[in-house]
Amino acid sequence: MxxxxxxxxxxxxxxxxxxxxIGIPAETIEKGRDFKFTTEVVQNGNTFTWSQIYPGxxxxxxxxxxxxxxxxTMSGKKFKAVVQLEGGKIIVDFGKYKHTSEIVGGKLVETSVAAGNTFTRISKRIA
Structure with missing residues (x-):
């Protein structure tokens, strides 16, 4: 796991x-830029519960x-998707962007790509 x-x-x-x-308003971008939120993942076989915990x-x-x-999505849009697991990477198409998550050197590395822009977030394991 x-x-x-x-x-x-x-x-x-x-x-x-x-x-x-991906169309996030400038004021929301400004507020979210420096959030030090946590991600909690519980994996049970092929079923995952993936939570992002922001202030409030x-x-x-x-x-x-x-x-x-x-x-x-991050912006609150609800949709249906089929999540894939390829080469140890979790891949999901969020419509406006494609998101990949993997564990590299004990860290959670998330990469999102939209309209030629690649966003990478690296998170350290705290528990």
Missing amino acids: AFTGKYEVESQENYDAFMKA HTMTNTFTIGQESDME
């Missing part, structure tokens, strides 16, 4: 350009690899 754990954001690259590309708000997606699941 490589993904199970609690992670705290350590660094981000290309945050502003990516958020603009938690966003949780529960999904099973290869099955259609109800999902929610």
Whole structure:
């Protein structure tokens, strides 16, 4: 169960350009830029509960690899998606962007791509 754990954001690259590309308002981008939120992942076989815990708000997606699941984007948009697991990477198409998560050197590395902009977030394991 490589993904199970609690992670705290350590660094981000290309945050502003990516958020603009997916249509996040400037004031929301400004507020979210320096949030040190945590991500909590519980993996039970092919089923995952993935929570991002922000100050005053938690966003949780529960999904099973290869099955259609109800999902929610960072901006609150709800949709259905089939999450894939390829080469140890969790891959989901959020409509406006494609998101990949993997564990590299004990850290959670998340990469999102939209309109030619690549956003990378690296989080360290804290539990």
